[in-house]
Amino acid sequence: MGAIVEVALMPWARRMKDKVNLPIRLYWRDGGTPLDLGHFERPAVTIRVKDASGLPLLIDPNLDTLGRAYVEGLIDVEGALADVVAAAHGLADHAQPENGLIGRIKRSFVHTREVDAEAIQYHYDVSNAFYRSWLDENMVYSCAYFENGDETLEQAQLAKIDHILRKIRLQPGQRLLDIGCGWGALVLRAASSFGARCVGITLSKNQHELATERVRQAGLQDRIEIRLQDYRDVRDEPFDRVTSVGMFEHVGLDNLVPYFQQIRRLLRPEGWAMNHGITSTDAHDGETKHGGGSFIERYVFPRGELPHIGTVLRTMQEGGLEAFDIENLRRHYARTCSAWSERFEASAHALRSMVDERTWRIWRVYLAGCAWAFEHDEIALYQVLCRPSGRVAAELPWSRRWLYDGR
Structure with a gap:
């Protein structure tokens, strides 16, 4: 043979x-x-x-x-x-074919509450110990922010959270909703350092359990509530601020307008929101030129869909939100994924004892592949600061200097 x-x-x-x-x-x-x-x-x-x-x-x-x-x-x-x-x-x-048709392949999936919950739990409920082995100490599973480029992963993840909370101009006593709160790092920081009252929602049972325990350990039960809840089911508005970090990739291209409409509905008229998420660099919301989308959908993020930043801004406007500040953090996510991949490799023996060989291989190739994709502009990461459209933002400074002065 x-x-x-x-x-x-x-x-x-x-x-x-x-x-x-x-x-x-x-x-x-x-x-x-x-x-x-x-x-x-x-x-x-x-x-x-x-x-x-x-x-x-x-x-x-x-x-x-x-x-x-x-x-x-x-x-x-x-x-x-x-x-x-x-x-x-x-x-x-x-x-690849010379005509580059793969760059025009678009995926569209049905997104119901049940289907989305299953997809989230597939990805995030591998085990808390698994993620803890290669994430930073606060278990932040999204793009870090390297202010100077020489920070540790822990420093850069904390800087990312503060960067977001400063952008939304979070003030003591304000009510914050964090859509896709993960293991609770952002709401813990918002409550302890900014004096906010927070609600964090997730569809991951493991994240909900650990985030709730972390809130209890921090003694912040009076300021933070962690819910196992779909963003479409939040009804106790209004919120002064809304953050969504690394979550809207699960919403679906056909659901972006309703997603932004929901954020608009949950916000006070003078409120601010931050959408932080991965985008496609294909202007038609299609596949990357090297492929990879089918692999991600099959093994990593079931029913995940990445819009181009142009689609994000259009659907955001259609959803009743006006973009005020847009920042591309693609280089930052390349470095973040590289750090995750290095930690994953360094913990290979322990990780292989936690999961089966197939799962270990999935994550190994996924993290390294994402680092390459961000490095070579096949995918990007944008932070978009927005608020209900049609209102005068009198309290917002005229320049972006306020984000950096005094730091």
Whole structure:
């Protein structure tokens, strides 16, 4: 069987060698004749095909097929993780059709309360210990903010929370709603350092349990309420401020206008909101040029959909909100994901004892792949400060200097 497979692969390997010239060596299982996909003295990446069913995923690869082959254990990959990710993109870049149609693939999913709850719990309820192993000490699972570029992850995550709370001009005694509160880091900071009264909502049972316990440990039960609740079901408005950090990626393209309408309904007329989320860099809200969307949907974020920033601003306006400040933090998320990936690799032994091999592989390739995607402008991260449209923002300073003075 091995000899037959090698013979079948040789013509393809020769074509790929001349076409891509990447430092990749391919083996059928643990032996046989190596097939090189480039001209080199020593391979940076070695791929071992463990099962014949993995071959079709390699013949005309993109990030979806390569990721699937790795996660399902059809191939093993050796080499530095950065080299592996670069090699995968190199293969995908040369294998895509010249007309670039993959950049126009759009996904649209049904989003009900039940379906969205299942998707959130699939992603976030792996285990709190799993996330704690590679996140910062406050377990902030969103883009950090590196003010100078040399901060630790812990410092940058705290700076991100403060950056958001300063942008929304949070004042003592104001009522804040945090949509998708995670493990509670933002509401804990808002209550303890800014004197706010907070409601945090999540659909993750694990996050709800731990965030509630963290509030209790901090002695802030009188200022913070953590709810297991869908944003569409919040009815105890008005709120002075609303934050949504790393959540609207789960809303769905067709639901963005109702999502922003709900934020508008929950806000006081003079209130402020911050939407912080990942966006596509395809102007048509489509797939990235290397693929990857099917992999993310299948293994990581079921029914996740990324709009372009243009779509965000249009639907925000249609939802009754006016954007006042827009900041692109793509570089910051590239560094954040790199830090997560490095911590994940450093904790590999412990993490593999917490989850099955398939789950470990999913997260390993996901974090490293996201770092690459943000670094190379395949996806982005925008903070958009907004408020109910049609009102004079008399209390907002004329320049952005107020965000940085005195820091």
